[in-house]
Amino acid sequence: MGDETKRIKNQIEENIRLNKFLSDAGYCSRREADRLIDAGKVMVNYKPALMGQKVSERDIVTVNGHKITREEEQIIIAFNKPVGVECTTDSKNPDNIVDYIGYEKRIYPIGRLDKNSQGLILLTNDGSIVNNILKASNCHEKEYIVTVDKPVTDSFLSAMSNGVKILDKVTRKCKVSKVSKHTFCIILTQGLNRQIRRMCEALGYEVKDLLRVRVMNITLDGLKDGQYRKLTDQELNELYDQLKDSSALPGGKYQEQWAATQDNRTRHGKGKK
Numbered sequence: 001m002g003d004e005t006k007r008i009k010n011q012i013e014e015n016i017r018l019n020k021f022l023s024d025a026g027y028c029s030r031r032e033a034d035r036l037i038d039a040g041k042v043m044v045n046y047k048p049a050l051m052g053q054k055v056s057e058r059d060i061v062t063v064n065g066h067k068i069t070r071e072e073e074q075i076i077i078a079f080n081k082p083v084g085v086e087c088t089t090d091s092k093n094p095d096n097i098v099d100y101i102g103y104e105k106r107i108y109p110i111g112r113l114d115k116n117s118q119g120l121i122l123l124t125n126d127g128s129i130v131n132n133i134l135k136a137s138n139c140h141e142k143e144y145i146v147t148v149d150k151p152v153t154d155s156f157l158s159a160m161s162n163g164v165k166i167l168d169k170v171t172r173k174c175k176v177s178k179v180s181k182h183t184f185c186i187i188l189t190q191g192l193n194r195q196i197r198r199m200c201e202a203l204g205y206e207v208k209d210l211l212r213v214r215v216m217n218i219t220l221d222g223l224k225d226g227q228y229r230k231l232t233d234q235e236l237n238e239l240y241d242q243l244k245d246s247s248a249l250p251g252g253k254y255q256e257q258w259a260a261t262q263d264n265r266t267r268h269g270k271g272k273k
Contacts (some may be wrong), residue, residue: 005180015054018044021061023127026106028089030127033047036063043046051171070262071249075107076124076231082229087121097123101228110215114194119144119212120220123228132243133216136172139189140242143214146196147183159203160186166198182208 016024019033028036032050035044042049043062055061060067079101081087086095087109097109101123110122111134124130133140159178175187186196197207213220217238223229231239 017047018042018053018055018061020127021055021070022068023061023130024252025068025110026075026125026127027068027226028065028108029130032089033213072126073105075103075105075127076126076129076236077101077103077107077123077228078218078220078223078231079121080220080225081118081121081230081232082226083116083118086115086235089108093262097121100226103228111191113212114197114210117210117212118225120215121212122215122218129243129273132193136190138268140216141187141189142191142212142216143185143187144196145179145183145185145211145213146200146207147209148200148207148270149182150204151210152178152184156203160184160199164199165204166190166202168193171195 018037019030021029022033022036022042023030027033033042037049037051037053040048041064042182043060044053044055045060048063049061049112050244067157067175079097081097084095085097086093087107088096089098090096091099095115100109101107103123105125107125110124113119113121125254130136157176157178161174163170165171169192171192172188172190174189177185179185188195192198194209202206211220218235219229
């Protein structure tokens, strides 16, 4: 049996947790998968799934009667989310981000951006990278341009950068700079619920406009409101370079697939210079 045949056979026979299977398939996040399993909406080989159950490619997995298979092609896209679009995969929500984009394959957002906020959000079918990007302890940067209802003062900038008490905790120190009279730039390395809006409210300010312009090395440059694009090879290389130093590596087939692709490109003189 050849090495490639063995590799494929081992991949087929690999047993993984059901929530990871659904995440790798691009169906939903692991957390959402657990909710679906707990709600009795997931079946394995025509029997109700159990929390923590392991499956392989040979098993028949369905959600609400629809058969689920793991995706073979990694997809990561950058989307300039307009105000009013919600970062949910719930098809019952008329403003859900998945239907708005209308991508040909199943994808879901990496994290969220409030309905009243706009700007960059990444979507993927690769569940292995989601937690690595979002996990606060990995300190991955997200950059925002924020407009408020009052003039931005030095004391406001200092308070924001040194941490503000919200949700019974003090936010992590961050980089904040003035852009104009009512606008500032802030770079966060954590993602508390409505963090920037809550920080501003705690200091007596109201956010009028919030635009995310960067997630790690991926920027909003060139994307008009409501547009999306696939990440470039260079962006993917840089993204994985940053993720490989995270506390939990983006393991699994997609990282291996990408690494193999880059090895082939390098051998053919197409790699990163």
